[in-house]
Amino acid sequence: MANLLRKPNLAEACVQDVAISEDSLLKYVGFKMLDLVKDETYEASLGKLEVCIVALTGRITVTDLEQTFEKIGRRASVFERIPTDSVYISNDRSFRVKAESDGVRVALCYAPSEQQRPTVLIPAEENSKEHRGKYSNQRTVHNILPDSVKTANSLLVVEVYTEGGNWSSYPPHKHDQNNLPAESFLEESYYHEMHPEQGFVFQRVYTDDRSIDETMAVENRDVVLVPVGYHPVGVPDGYTSYYLNVMAGPVRTWNFHNDPAHAWILDRK
Secondary structure: OOOOEEOOOOOOOEEEEEOOOOOOOOOOOEEEEEEEOOOOEEEEEOOOEEEEEEEEEOOEEEEOOOOEEEEEOOOOOHHHOOOOOEEEEOOOOEEEEEEOOOOEEEEEEEEEOOOOOOOEEEOHHHOEEEEEOOOOOOEEEEEEEOOOOOOOOOOEEEEEEEOOOOEEOOOOEEOEEEEOOOEEEOEEEEEEEEEOOOOEEEEEEEOOOOOOEEEEEEEOOOEEEEOOOEOOEEOOOOOEEEEEEEEEOOOOOOOOEEOOOOHHHHHOO
């Protein structure tokens, strides 16, 4: 059985750490979640990786040691439901993040990268917002780093809100075949938060041949890995789901394939 569900380590500043390596489940997606107190810093060298630094909550200053973006970040909680600021930095650079307030949560979203690109501030105002789905299949999306924006080499980053009683990433879809234009190969990670925080969601990850078929009770601050397969999320009544998606693969485009067994729901009147 694959270890797709990763629990948080709340005793450490690095609450989640999903590494990219030949020995891991993910070869294209890496993810870290940092909890920082005011004036605490985090530094790293990227090597052959690019990173999207998302100011999930609180205010931070980010530098690539050439450019500095001071006191970015827009919200005290993700459940304020407003977009936030991010910074993109490409390979062969170093970066430093400093917490300018308490309650800082920073998402570090990684993918392999060989072509160096400019460091870019992605302000909240540039996050496009969209409403997807109907009936009990509704969610709101903030596009931080979509494939329509040519900032990155590999990374795609979005955040999604789903109300209780709704399904998200639904009907079940996948993007695990390098078969363009019909489907692209993109690995994915889901970082979850719940409101109220004692809530949970259910996420299933499964393939057509069921070589992977796991259904997980996902709690606040868990990460779910999606190396391949369909990956729907169900949200119980009374709770709101937030998740941050990181996707990456050999081609930076999001073309997905719905599970034929469930695609019929899109044709309901």
